[in-house]
Amino acid sequence: MNLFDVYPLYPVEPVRGCGSYVYDVEGQEYLDLYGGHAVISIGHAHPHYVEAISKQVAALGFYSNSVENSLQREFAERLGKACGYEDYRLFLCNSGAEANENAIKLASFQSGKEKVLAFSRAFHGRTSGAVAATDNPKIVSPFNRTKNVEFVALNDLEAVEAKLAEGGFCAVLIEGIQGVAGIQCPTDEFLRGLREVTTRYGVTLILDEIQSGYGRTGKFFAHQWAGIRPDMITVAKGIANGFPMGGVLIGPQFEAWYGMLGTTFGGNHLACAAGLAVLDVIENEKLIENANEVGEYLLAELRKMPRLKEVRGRGLMIGIEIEGSAAELRRRLLFEKHIFTGGAGATTVRLLPALGVGRKEADRFLAAFAELINE
Numbered sequence: 443m444n445l446f447d448v449y450p451l452y453p454v455e456p457v458r459g460c461g462s463y464v465y466d467v468e469g470q471e472y473l474d475l476y477g478g479h480a481v482i483s484i485g486h487a488h489p490h491y492v493e494a495i496s497k498q499v500a501a502l503g504f505y506s507n508s509v510e511n512s513l514q515r516e517f518a519e520r521l522g523k524a525c526g527y528e529d530y531r532l533f534l535c536n537s538g539a540e541a542n543e544n545a546i547k548l549a550s551f552q553s554g555k556e557k558v559l560a561f562s563r564a565f566h567g568r569t570s571g572a573v574a575a576t577d578n579p580k581i582v583s584p585f586n587r588t589k590n591v592e593f594v595a596l597n598d599l600e601a602v603e604a605k606l607a608e609g610g611f612c613a614v615l616i617e618g619i620q621g622v623a624g625i626q627c628p629t630d631e632f633l634r635g636l637r638e639v640t641t642r643y644g645v646t647l648i649l650d651e652i653q654s655g656y657g658r659t660g661k662f663f664a665h666q667w668a669g670i671r672p673d674m675i676t677v678a679k680g681i682a683n684g685f686p687m688g689g690v691l692i693g694p695q696f697e698a699w700y701g702m703l704g705t706t707f708g709g710n711h712l713a714c715a716a717g718l719a720v721l722d723v724i725e726n727e728k729l730i731e732n733a734n735e736v737g738e739y740l741l742a743e744l745r746k747m748p749r750l751k752e753v754r755g756r757g758l759m760i761g762i763e764i765e766g767s768a769a770e771l772r773r774r775l776l777f778e779k780h781i782f783t784g785g786a787g788a789t790t791v792r793l794l795p796a797l798g799v800g801r802k803e804a805d806r807f808l809a810a811f812a813e814l815i816n817e
């Protein structure tokens with residue numbers, strides 16, 4: 443059987459990783475500033491993580507959500523403390539799309555309304571509701587197309603208010619920082635306005651922190667820079683450093699009833715062990731502080747480079763808008779300089795490294811990048 447051919451691949455295969463580096467079969471080292479698409483939060487093959495998962499799988503890898511699993515309670519308690527949402531409740535699932543799907547469903551159940559307001563160029567995943575709220579018609583099948591989702595421009599509060607005034611909306615869904623769109627930041631002022639207007643209209647505010655959360659921007663969640671508290675927050679990617687895991691943080695105003703949401707794999711023993719190990723390392727190694735410090739350094743140094751069109755982002759979520767083809771530059775960074783980066787659109791290079799990436803790695807990237815850009 444062949445693979446269903448939906449991914450354009452680089453001819454390179456990492457087979458081993460350590461911290462911010464990966465290695466191919468020949469032992470060639472690559473600096474990883476892509477983090478497997480913002481997933482590698484604590485670094486590749488962190489010994490504490492490896493030990494925690496190994497011990498758990500040897501004891502019990504999986505049971506089901508019909509019996510007690512104290513690891514889930516421990517994880518929820520630890521996550522609540524780490525991010526400052528101790529009064530929220532956690533629903534665990536397996537991916538980012540699923541987290542958004544469940545958040546939308548919950549907002550709709552609670553309000554009895556069916557419409558979602560999302561933003562131009564948003565990406566929220568590929569399952570039914572999540573892809574409908576994704577502003578990319580190419581990946582929305584006729585089955586997923588719906589009049590229940592509308593889009594307005596990012597940072598346009600008047601447009602949001604005009605839509606909410608029409609009625610019928612259960613939720614506004616917004617990324618902490620738009621990732622797939624090429625690192626587009628909602629302003630702090632816009633997020634505060636969004637909080638005010640959604641509260642006034644009784645509409646649930648859902649912050650998709652799947653890419654921007656878990657310490658990446660130098661705070662646990664990107665929206666915390668604006669000092670707001672959304673009604674729900676969705677997480678995935680960095681939550682378990684590569685073990686598939688997602689979650690919805692749910693405000694105290696939402697009522698749960700048996701059978702309302704559910705999943706076979708969500709919150710399984712192995713995922714919780716991985717998630718707990720990630721929280722240990724984030725705390726013990728002060729990775730959020732590091733993301734802030736190294737991120738600010740990278741942003742400042744990149745902004746000094748004369749030939750770039752724009753440098754956007756916060757912490758270790760960085761979009762570099764270049765003059766020429768981002769795909770070509772990324773290919774050269776990978777094969778000539780052995781550095782993995784991410785892309786977004788035709789002209790943006792995206793940096794999403796592990797949160798423990800150091801100044802040494804930042805300097806190596808800056809030198810390589812400057813050399814290729816200035817050729």
Ligand SMILES: Cc1ncc(COP(=O)(O)O)c(C=O)c1O
Pocket residue numbers: 537538539540542565566567568617621622650651652653654678679
């Ligand atoms: C902001 C955002 N939301 C949702 C998703 C979907 O996550 P997953 O691929 O785990 O379903 C992504 C993935 O890139 C994302 O960046």
